[in-house]
Amino acid sequence: MTTMQAAHGAEDRSGTGRDPWARFGWLMAVVWLVFLVYPVLALLDSPAASAWIVTGWAALIGFIVLYVTGFVHGMRGGGGLGRRPSRRQWITFAALIACALVTIPAVGGSALSFLPFIMSFASYGLTRAWHWITTVAALVVGAACVFLIPDNRDYLSVLAIVALLGVVNTVSTWLIMRSAEAERLGRELATSEGREAVARDVHDLVGHSLTVVGLKAQLVRRLMDSDPERAKAELADIERLTAEAIAGVRQTVSGARATTLVEQLAATEDSLRAADIALVVDGSPDALSPAQAITASWILREATTNALRHSGAAAVRVRIAPGMLTVEDDGVGPARAFGDGEGTGIRGMRERAAAAGAGFAVRPGAPTGTRVEVTW
Structure with a gap:
C-alpha cells in the first residue's frame, strides 16, 4: 500500500514526468491489487442473489479503477502528504468507500479486504487528520466485524493486517512529511545563504571600485590644469575600473568570478597610490594555499576599501605568511573609524573567513591604526 509514498516522493523529485516512477509507478498500484x-473468491462462491453478485462485481471493478486512477492522480500532484488534496481526491475517497459498502451483500466479511486500500489512500492522498480518522475507523469497523458478528473469526488475520498497516502508514507518512519539510527548509537556507553571498560579493566589489573611482576623480580634478596628460591617464584608469566593476558584478551574479591574490595586491597598490597612501608588502602570495588565497584576496579588497574610506592613513602594510594574512594601516584606528558596531564590510570579512575555516580579528594597530588579521 505504501507505493503511493514512493510516487509522491517521485513527483517532488521530478515534475517533468521523466522520472520512472512518474511514468510507471501506477504498475505498483496494480500489483497491490492482488x-x-x-x-473475488467470495463473489465466485457467493450464495447471494444474482443481482447482488452482479452489483458486487461492478463495485469491485469500480473500486479497482478508482484506486488506480486516484493513485496516479495523487502521484501527479493531486495532493496529500502535506499538500492540499484536490477535489477529485475527496470524491475518489468517498467513491472507494461506497464501492466497498455495495459489495457487502455479496461478499460478506471479505469486504474487510478493502480497508487497507482505503486506509492507504487516506494516508498518502488526503490530509493528516483524515489519516487518523480513517485508521481509527478501519480498526473499529474491523474489530466490530470480527468480534461481534458470529462466524467472522476467520477474518482475524485481516484485522491484524489493518492494525499493522495503520502503524506503518503512520510512521512512514510522518517520516515523509518530516523529510519534505527538512528539504524545504534546506532549500530556503541555501537560497538565503546564496543571496547573502551575492550581496556580500557585490558589496565588496562595487564598494571597493566606487571608492577608488571617487579618489581618482578627485585626483583628475586637481590635475586637469597642472598635468593634463596624467589627468587623461587617470581618466583611462577610471574607465577601466568601471568596466571591471560591471564585469565583476555580472560574474558574481552568475557565480563565476574568482580574483587571485596576486591580482588583488596589484589592484590594492594602484588604489592606494591614487589616494597617496604608501603600500608595503611583506611575504609572498605563494605562502598561502590556492583556497586560502581566494579568501585572502577578498578580505584584502575590503580591508583596502575600509582603509581608503575611514582610516585617514598614510601607509598600509600587508603581511603574508603561511596560514596568515594581516592588513595594518597607521590611521585613526577602529574605534574612530567604525564606532562601536560592525559595518557591512567587517561583517562580510568575518563571514568569508568563517566560511573558509579561518579566524578573523579587527583590533587597534601598534602604535596607531587598524589591524585586520586572518589566520588558518
Missing part, C-alpha cells in the same frame, strides 16, 4: 483476491 490482495483483492479474497473479495
Whole structure:
C-alpha cells in the first residue's frame, strides 16, 4: 500500500514526468491489487442473489479503477502528504468507500479486504487528520466485524493486517512529511545563504571600485590644469575600473568570478597610490594555499576599501605568511573609524573567513591604526 509514498516522493523529485516512477509507478498500484483476491473468491462462491453478485462485481471493478486512477492522480500532484488534496481526491475517497459498502451483500466479511486500500489512500492522498480518522475507523469497523458478528473469526488475520498497516502508514507518512519539510527548509537556507553571498560579493566589489573611482576623480580634478596628460591617464584608469566593476558584478551574479591574490595586491597598490597612501608588502602570495588565497584576496579588497574610506592613513602594510594574512594601516584606528558596531564590510570579512575555516580579528594597530588579521 505504501507505493503511493514512493510516487509522491517521485513527483517532488521530478515534475517533468521523466522520472520512472512518474511514468510507471501506477504498475505498483496494480500489483497491490492482488490482495483483492479474497473479495473475488467470495463473489465466485457467493450464495447471494444474482443481482447482488452482479452489483458486487461492478463495485469491485469500480473500486479497482478508482484506486488506480486516484493513485496516479495523487502521484501527479493531486495532493496529500502535506499538500492540499484536490477535489477529485475527496470524491475518489468517498467513491472507494461506497464501492466497498455495495459489495457487502455479496461478499460478506471479505469486504474487510478493502480497508487497507482505503486506509492507504487516506494516508498518502488526503490530509493528516483524515489519516487518523480513517485508521481509527478501519480498526473499529474491523474489530466490530470480527468480534461481534458470529462466524467472522476467520477474518482475524485481516484485522491484524489493518492494525499493522495503520502503524506503518503512520510512521512512514510522518517520516515523509518530516523529510519534505527538512528539504524545504534546506532549500530556503541555501537560497538565503546564496543571496547573502551575492550581496556580500557585490558589496565588496562595487564598494571597493566606487571608492577608488571617487579618489581618482578627485585626483583628475586637481590635475586637469597642472598635468593634463596624467589627468587623461587617470581618466583611462577610471574607465577601466568601471568596466571591471560591471564585469565583476555580472560574474558574481552568475557565480563565476574568482580574483587571485596576486591580482588583488596589484589592484590594492594602484588604489592606494591614487589616494597617496604608501603600500608595503611583506611575504609572498605563494605562502598561502590556492583556497586560502581566494579568501585572502577578498578580505584584502575590503580591508583596502575600509582603509581608503575611514582610516585617514598614510601607509598600509600587508603581511603574508603561511596560514596568515594581516592588513595594518597607521590611521585613526577602529574605534574612530567604525564606532562601536560592525559595518557591512567587517561583517562580510568575518563571514568569508568563517566560511573558509579561518579566524578573523579587527583590533587597534601598534602604535596607531587598524589591524585586520586572518589566520588558518
